[in-house]
Amino acid sequence: MREEPRYDQADTADIPVTAVPADDADADEDATAGRPQRRGGRRRSARPRRSAFLSVAAPSLAVLGVTAVATAATVNESEPVNETPAPVAAPDPADVRPVAANQRLDSQLAGLTEAVDDYSDRASRTQGRIDLEAQQEAEAEAAAAAAAAAEAARPKFFLPVEQRGLSATFGQSGINWMSTHTGIDFPVSYGTSVRAATDGTISTQFHPSYGTMAILTAPDGTETWYAHLDSTIFTSGTVQAGTVIAYSGNSGTSTGPHLHFEVRPGGGSPVDPLAWLRGKGLEPT
Ligand SMILES: [Zn+2]
Numbered sequence: 001m002r003e004e005p006r007y008d009q010a011d012t013a014d015i016p017v018t019a020v021p022a023d024d025a026d027a028d029e030d031a032t033a034g035r036p037q038r039r040g041g042r043r044r045s046a047r048p049r050r051s052a053f054l055s056v057a058a059p060s061l062a063v064l065g066v067t068a069v070a071t072a073a074t075v076n077e078s079e080p081v082n083e084t085p086a087p088v089a090a091p092d093p094a095d096v097r098p099v100a101a102n103q104r105l106d107s108q109l110a111g112l113t114e115a116v117d118d119y120s121d122r123a124s125r126t127q128g129r130i131d132l133e134a135q136q137e138a139e140a141e142a143a144a145a146a147a148a149a150a151e152a153a154r155p156k157f158f159l160p161v162e163q164r165g166l167s168a169t170f171g172q173s174g175i176n177w178m179s180t181h182t183g184i185d186f187p188v189s190y191g192t193s194v195r196a197a198t199d200g201t202i203s204t205q206f207h208p209s210y211g212t213m214a215i216l217t218a219p220d221g222t223e224t225w226y227a228h229l230d231s232t233i234f235t236s237g238t239v240q241a242g243t244v245i246a247y248s249g250n251s252g253t254s255t256g257p258h259l260h261f262e263v264r265p266g267g268g269s270p271v272d273p274l275a276w277l278r279g280k281g282l283e284p285t
Helices: 027-033 048-057 066-078 093-153 273-279
Strands: 184-186 193-195 200-207 211-217 223-232 244-248 259-264
Touching: 200 223, 211 244, 259 273
Parallel strands: none
Antiparallel strands: 184 259, 193 244, 200 211, 211 223, 223 244, 223 259
């Protein structure tokens, strides 16, 4: 009963602003009275003066606060036809209300048409987005497959220099400062490109005997050493096999430009790089 208070109730302080008085509904309004969605501001606007007056007159206005004022203002402005009937026309509400009802129906139909158009547009856009996503997904899968194929086909081991032939082999005695030679020497001229023999992580340092050197640590822990360099391109970071990482030189204890190359599995003692390279299918001689 709280939702349908009557005008003649003495206690108007408890009348909610959003309530529609039971005797405020005429024949036109009864046709839609059973629809819950019509119980909002639009239906209430059929009698804006009374609703507004009711709101303002209610002693509980202060309690209802700003929301009540805003609601009353909205009601008055929503359908100004009811507020300002034409001076010539009879001010009989019976003549005005059907017009207002038709206008409401027209606006509802217009709104429904807009809603259908909007739904159609959104459905079209949604389908377009789905198509685009499917295309992008297929392209991403193709790119990933191509990248995997390229990675599988990519050589994982490289000779450190392109020039074939060695000037010193592993284990030779009397090579410069070593009692026995811990690597192999490539007699390349000054400034020759030196390539990473494996994938790996680079570090560089200067050693009194090795000179400027790079150490590349492969994913399996194998270290390859590149010594007597003129300069290094990378001082840190990861590279792929075949990347030019340095230029050869004559730094450290060296009797002439060449590349000294070592292989140390697990970072331990050096092994014969010639056998190691041949084990990878590479022939440096
Ligand atoms: Zn050497």
